[in-house]
C-alpha cells in the first residue's frame with residue numbers, strides 16, 4: 033500500500049515549497065490545489081503550513097462509511113478540500129467538533145493530535161492522524177492585544193515563544209535589533225527579562241520605553257561590537273536587511289560567545305534568497321520555520337548555545 037507525505041503550501045508561496053522540494057531532491061507525485069503529495073515518508077518542510085505524515089488511501093462506500101472510518105482512526109480532523117467539496121463537508125460535519133479558538137500568548141498547546149484528511153474522489157479519502165501541528169491545517173491564531181503593541185510584528189514573537197520556546201524565562205538580558213516601532217521589545221518586556229537592549233536607526237515609541245528596564249540605542253545594528261556586551265540570553269532580530277548581512281552579524285555575536293539563544297526573521301526581497309537561507313541552516317543545531325504569522329520571510333532559531 034502506498035504511503036504519502038502531504039504538504040499544504042502557504043497561500044501564494046507554492047513556488048517556495050516547490051523549490052524546497054527541488055533542493056531536497058523530492059519528486060512531486062501529485063499537486064491538488066495547494067496540497068502536494070510526495071511518495072514515502074519525509075520530514076516537515078519550511079514552506080508548508082502543515083505537513084501530514086503517513087497519509088493513507090482509504091476507500092469509502094458512503095458518507096457514513098467515511099465518518100465511521102475517520103472516527104475509528106482519531107478524534108480531531110482538519111479538512112482541506114481539493115474537489116468533491118460538498119460531500120467532503122458533509123463528512124466533516126459529522127465528525128467530533130473541536131475548539132480552535134485563538135489562544136493567549138504562551139498558552140499551552142493542545143495536547144491531542146490533529147489529523148488531516150481530504151476527499152480525492154467520491155469513494156476515496158486520504159487521511160492521517162500524524163501532522164506537524166496541533167492546530168487544524170496548521171492555522172494558529174492569538175487573542176490579540178489591540179492596545180499595547182505598536183505594530184502587528186509582535187505576533188511573530190508571540191508565536192515563536194508559544195510554540196518553539198515555551199520554557200520559562202527567569203530574568204536575564206535580551207537584545208532586539210531592528211526594533212522600531214517596538215512590538216518585539218514590548219514582547220520581551222512581557223517575558224520579564226531584567227534588561228532589554230533595543231536597537232534601531234529609528235526610535236521606538238515612548239510608551240514602550242516607559243515600561244522600563246529597556247536601553248534604547250539609536251544606531252545601525254551592523255555597527256554593534258559584541259565586545260561591548262555582557263552575556264545575552266536572547267538575541268532577537270527583525271531587521272529589514274539582506275539575510276547575508278544578518279548572517280554576518282549573527283556569526284560575529286556567536287563567535288564572541290556572547291549569546292545563549294537566537295531568534296531572527298530572514299526577510300526576502302522579490303526573490304527568496306535560498307543561498308543565505310541554507311547557510312543559516314548550516315549552523316549546527318539551528319532550525320528554520322515559516323511561522324503562521326510570517327509573510328515572505330522565515331524564522332531562524334538556535335537554542336542553548338554553549339558559550
Ligand SMILES: C[S@@+](CC[C@H](N)C(=O)[O-])C[C@H]1O[C@@H](n2cnc3c(N)ncnc32)[C@H](O)[C@@H]1O
Nearest residue numbers: 185210212213214215216232252253270271272
Ligand atoms: C519590520 S521592522 C521591525 C518591527 C519590530 N520588530 C516591531 O515589532 O515593531 C524592521 C526594522 O528594521 C530597522 N532597520 C533596518 N536597517 C537597520 C539597521 N541597519 N540597524 C537597525 N535597524 C535597522 C528598520 O528601521 C525597521 O524599524
